[in-house]
Amino acid sequence: MAEKGGLGTGMNMTEEEKYYWEAFNLFDKDGSGSICKDEFGKATRALGFNPTDQQIADLLKQYDTNNTDRLEFVEFKTLIKELYKKNPNDKNAIRNAFKVLDRDQSGYIEAKELKEVLQKCGQSLSDDEISEMIAVADSNKDGKINYNEFTEYMCRPIK
The missing domain is CATH 1.10.238.10 (EF-hand)
Structure with missing residues (x-):
């Protein structure tokens, strides 16, 4: 199939x-x-x-x-x-994507915000799945993604 x-x-x-x-x-x-x-x-x-x-x-x-x-x-x-x-590493594109996810404009993407955005897109993920997504880019391990972490993740070389 x-x-x-x-x-x-x-x-x-x-x-x-x-x-x-x-x-x-x-x-x-x-x-x-x-x-x-x-x-x-x-x-x-x-x-x-x-x-x-x-x-x-x-x-x-x-x-x-x-x-x-x-x-x-x-x-x-x-x-x-x-x-x-x-448009490799287009800073405006990355900034705009961050703003979409940083719904409260706090400067961080938190699990709650990510879950809300995904739900609006028709995706229902468990809290564990959301936490896994955050953990991928959360280099300082504070449970949220700041702009620098987001930019670093988005500009990383993809193999």
């Missing part, structure tokens, strides 16, 4: 692919294995980019290889890789 978005069952993903897969799944609200134009716009903005509606439409048209007006995971991954190549 194939998984949604064109990934085969048991396929080993790189860290980079896992990152894109998580972003993709956050916005594939109906579980169809593809995301529509609106979902794609939200996904790119959550990843720190700030495209206009016209740019979203143009990108969708360019990368939708099977002409469904939707992006499957493989198409999404290819497109996001290209965006990152064109």
